[in-house]
Amino acid sequence: MAxxxxxxxxxxxxxxxxxxxxxxxxxxxxxxYAYKAxxxxxxxxxxxxxxxxxxxxxxxxxxLKALDxxxxxxxxxxxxxxxxxxxxxxxxFVRASDKNSRDWSEVPEDIKNTFDRLGIPEAERxxxxxxxAQYESEVVYHQVNEKLEAQGVIFTDMDTxxxxxxxxxxxxxxxVIPPNDNKLAALNSxxxxxxxxxxxxxxxxxxxxxxxxxxxxTENMGQFERTLIICEEGADVHYIEGxxxxxxxxxxxxxxxxxxxxxxxxxxxxxxxxxxSQNVFNLVTKRAVAxxxxxxxxxxxxxxxxxxxxxPSIYLLGQEAHGEILSIAFAGDGQHQDAGGKIxxxxxxxxxxxxxxSISKDGGRSTYRGLLEVADGASESRSKVVCDALLxxxxxxxxxxxxxxxxxxxxxxxHEATVSKIGDEQLFYLQxxxxxxxxxxxxxxxxFIEPVTKELPMEYAVELNRLIELQMEGSIG
Amino acid sequence: xxxxxxxxxxxxxxxxxxxxASLTESLPLPDQKAKGWEFTDLSGLDxxxxxxxxxxxxxxxxEGATVVSLADxxxxxxxxxxxxxxxxxxxxxxxxxxxxxGWRDGVLVHVPAGxxxxxxxxxxxxxxxxxxxxxxxxxxxxxxxxxxxxxxxWSSPSDEVDAILNSVVELSVGQAATLRYVNTQxxxxxxxxxxxxxxxxxxxxxxxxxxxxxxxGRGKVRMETNLAGPGSEARxxxxxxGGPGQHLDYDTTQEHxxxxxxxxxxxxxxxxxxxxxxxxxxxxxxxxxxxxxAFQESRNLLLSPEAHADAIPGLEILADDVRCTHAxxIAQIDKEQLFYLTxxxxxTADAKSLIIEGFLESLVERLAAGPxxxxxxxxxxxxxxxxx
Numbered sequence: 001m002a003x004x005x006x007x008x009x010x011x012x013x014x015x016x017x018x019x020x021x022x023x024x025x026x027x028x029x030x031x032x033y034a035y036k037a038x039x040x041x042x043x044x045x046x047x048x049x050x051x052x053x054x055x056x057x058x059x060x061x062x063x064l065k066a067l068d069x070x071x072x073x074x075x076x077x078x079x080x081x082x083x084x085x086x087x088x089x090x091x092x093f094v095r096a097s098d099k100n101s102r103d104w105s106e107v108p109e110d111i112k113n114t115f116d117r118l119g120i121p122e123a124e125r126x127x128x129x130x131x132x133a134q135y136e137s138e139v140v141y142h143q144v145n146e147k148l149e150a151q152g153v154i155f156t157d158m159d160t161x162x163x164x165x166x167x168x169x170x171x172x173x174x175x176v177i178p179p180n181d182n183k184l185a186a187l188n189s190x191x192x193x194x195x196x197x198x199x200x201x202x203x204x205x206x207x208x209x210x211x212x213x214x215x216x217x218t219e220n221m222g223q224f225e226r227t228l229i230i231c232e233e234g235a236d237v238h239y240i241e242g243x244x245x246x247x248x249x250x251x252x253x254x255x256x257x258x259x260x261x262x263x264x265x266x267x268x269x270x271x272x273x274x275x276x277s278q279n280v281f282n283l284v285t286k287r288a289v290a291x292x293x294x295x296x297x298x299x300x301x302x303x304x305x306x307x308x309x310x311x312p313s314i315y316l317l318g319q320e321a322h323g324e325i326l327s328i329a330f331a332g333d334g335q336h337q338d339a340g341g342k343i344x345x346x347x348x349x350x351x352x353x354x355x356x357x358s359i360s361k362d363g364g365r366s367t368y369r370g371l372l373e374v375a376d377g378a379s380e381s382r383s384k385v386v387c388d389a390l391l392x393x394x395x396x397x398x399x400x401x402x403x404x405x406x407x408x409x410x411x412x413x414x415h416e417a418t419v420s421k422i423g424d425e426q427l428f429y430l431q432x433x434x435x436x437x438x439x440x441x442x443x444x445x446x447x448f449i450e451p452v453t454k455e456l457p458m459e460y461a462v463e464l465n466r467l468i469e470l471q472m473e474g475s476i477g
Numbered sequence: 478x479x480x481x482x483x484x485x486x487x488x489x490x491x492x493x494x495x496x497x498a499s500l501t502e503s504l505p506l507p508d509q510k511a512k513g514w515e516f517t518d519l520s521g522l523d524x525x526x527x528x529x530x531x532x533x534x535x536x537x538x539x540e541g542a543t544v545v546s547l548a549d550x551x552x553x554x555x556x557x558x559x560x561x562x563x564x565x566x567x568x569x570x571x572x573x574x575x576x577x578x579g580w581r582d583g584v585l586v587h588v589p590a591g592x593x594x595x596x597x598x599x600x601x602x603x604x605x606x607x608x609x610x611x612x613x614x615x616x617x618x619x620x621x622x623x624x625x626x627x628x629x630x631w632s633s634p635s636d637e638v639d640a641i642l643n644s645v646v647e648l649s650v651g652q653a654a655t656l657r658y659v660n661t662q663x664x665x666x667x668x669x670x671x672x673x674x675x676x677x678x679x680x681x682x683x684x685x686x687x688x689x690x691x692x693x694g695r696g697k698v699r700m701e702t703n704l705a706g707p708g709s710e711a712r713x714x715x716x717x718x719g720g721p722g723q724h725l726d727y728d729t730t731q732e733h734x735x736x737x738x739x740x741x742x743x744x745x746x747x748x749x750x751x752x753x754x755x756x757x758x759x760x761x762x763x764x765x766x767x768x769x770x771a772f773q774e775s776r777n778l779l780l781s782p783e784a785h786a787d788a789i790p791g792l793e794i795l796a797d798d799v800r801c802t803h804a805x806x807i808a809q810i811d812k813e814q815l816f817y818l819t820x821x822x823x824x825t826a827d828a829k830s831l832i833i834e835g836f837l838e839s840l841v842e843r844l845a846a847g848p849x850x851x852x853x854x855x856x857x858x859x860x861x862x863x864x865x
Contacts, residue, residue, distance in 0.1 A: 376782075389794070391794065391796075392797065393797050394767070394798070397794060398792065398794045400790070400792035400803070401789075402789070402791075403787070403788075403789050404786075404787060404788040404789065404805055404807060406777075406785060406787070406807040409779035409780065409781055410809050411779075411807065413806060413807040414804070414805070414806045415790065415805040415806065416803065416804040416805075417790070417801075417802065417803050417804075418800070418801065418803075419792055419794045419799060419800075419801040419802075421797045421798050
């Protein structure tokens, strides 16, 4: 079946991302950790985390209750293969540095080196309004610019928020994702550490995106950050989360919980560029609720990890609420991107859309898994789901599992999906214009994901394109 | 058929029945946790409340082909049956196992190589006895280059009949053969239907499969096509229309097991009253099945606030040189269209039925002009009149 062109194309695409280790696989010597919990999970570990952080009793009880849920629930059998995770072989808490620095000069040197390689200070100097960079389990560097503080915006790490804004945290904590939601959310609830807390007061528009950079740096260390975003009536915020992680020989687990509350007429956009190293299990629960006329947008780009299972969800609870999910997945050798999105229309006149683009290559597998539900009474709701998948070689795999549940006749719901390969004509055309195959393939892939990248802030679009180009970089020439 | 005939069954068949019976013992009826059964609740099904019964089917047409009752074919076409019966549908399923163990009759259609059957073969199966559980079996085999059209109609004389139809249909389309198979189901709205239907199409073969579902209260209809030979193609067209109290469940699979294959599936459903429907469709492209072109579409029109539809399209693609597309939509009657028509002086009821007819028209247009199309069209029209 394989024509010479197909073979040629295969050659040009082979070996992409072989140099990941050189480019991203640096890791710092494991010295100077202030505290590292022993491997494995138990009541004692959970209690010691809580004690170490000097948390209020309600949070300690919450953690212990969540631990019971975690232990009681079976490991999910659908989606990716989770049996490879040995939950007893993981450090559940590591503290990198005792101090939560606000000034760049106070950040420890080796941590700085890591950030330098990721270009954080550069980006910050340019335009960041605030940086919370999670290195290991806690935020070590944090800055919110004075203008935001003056507006009453809180942007801090979750541990600090619990200390300084306990009432606000407690009021909203786990109201969107209860600890018994699923096994991994229960795990996060038991051992969470770090993450971001964002509070935007009514009517405040945060003009610059808030960013947090996450990295995992200890072998076998789980990272369980917990993010809570509260956007009051009429407020507007864009939060960006980006990840790169060094390569290690054994598997690592990342299991975050992100809860977002969009009060009436507010707007929240949450952007993720996920590029964990290819041994990380990335099992994340992300959910938002949108009240009357609120808009919630997830922009979710998954490039790294061994297995990602992540389905950002939006519950449209108020009239005329709007939800959007844009998803990109890139699965290379040994990777399974099981991503997608869920939208539940629970009020009249709500609207939503999901656009998903996936690329599978070198035997990688990408899966779109989605749910679109229109509850009884959510009349005049509209939704559109479009999933496109690109297969770059015959060893790769693409799956699409959307579920559509409609309990309301006065709704307009559409779903479409396509799976295809890079068109021979497209390649031929570009090559006839003097591009080599690799450039032509890159260009076609960039064009394929463009509807999503154009939604990203400029420097993220540039970074995403660069990451995809890295993944696409071939061995020819 | 009486018991003396049963005892004279050949060895192979006795063995199959025993195996079917033991599988029936070991395979419980699926609950809603079972994969594929999430949306269809069988807890109200008490199989013991029904009595295994035969059914008097009327069969006509088929000059040039063998068209015989399956019970008779056991003695007249034993070898063919031994080889082909059960070759496409695996017994490891609670409903297929029951059928294997207990089928009493069915139809064998065998079209020899190169034979073209002009007239449609018609099979009329009535489900008319209350309390009956009918295990029915259809086996259609088209040898190389053969061509035939088979109509199978399952119906009940009234909507009061409480009975079960559990049927297994196997469609074997040989090399370069062409089969047009039309299955229309208008059982009692109190009846249970379980249908497991699977087609296999060999090299350059062509299958044109049309299914209509109007009756039954609950159950599941599975329609699977396996494009086994290069260059084979399948076109599957389905329409269903449910009224109050009905739950319709369609489960379709398009499997591409060879390169250069083409499948095109379209379903449309109209749901009135408190009727519910679930359609689950899967396109599977096996490794190496390059140059595959697969399409799948499901659209539902909800006519009442109580109607409910689930659509679960799916793609599992393990080859790269493919074009696979699916689409699903669930909507109500477009208010603007309705407004337009009523503003032209058409009353609301007529305007609605015009819009619904238009919605179903695109299904009918998939069929080649001729008696099939006309009959499907008129059945749809009749059914709409019933549920509106």
